[in-house]
């Protein structure tokens with residue numbers, strides 16, 4: 001979560017995309033992400049709670065709030081409980097803006113050619 005916040009501050013859109021669940025990556029609006037990253041003045045991140053992810057866990061949750069100001073100076077904060085999913089050895093952010101309506105046996109939207117349940121489902 002901290003690294004994704006830093007990526008927003010620094011405008012590292014590639015990093016934000018590649019750390020999102022692969023099945024959701026085709027749904028992301030890179031231009032909107034870049035615009036928001038660029039136009040906002042980032043004021044801080046508070047991580048309230050991080051699940052200590054055990055070695056065997058494939059899901060983790062982080063509760064955080066992010067603070068930023070728009071170009072007009074108005075300040076905002078957003079509190080969210082984010083879910084992360086472990087596929088293989090890597091953790092991915094599950095983007096709540098892009099719910100996946102995919103059946104277990106459907107082809108995975110990430111384009112791997114595998115069934116969803118054997119690929120990006122956690």
Ligand SMILES: [Zn+2]
Nearest residue numbers: 108110119120
């Ligand atoms: Zn997949």
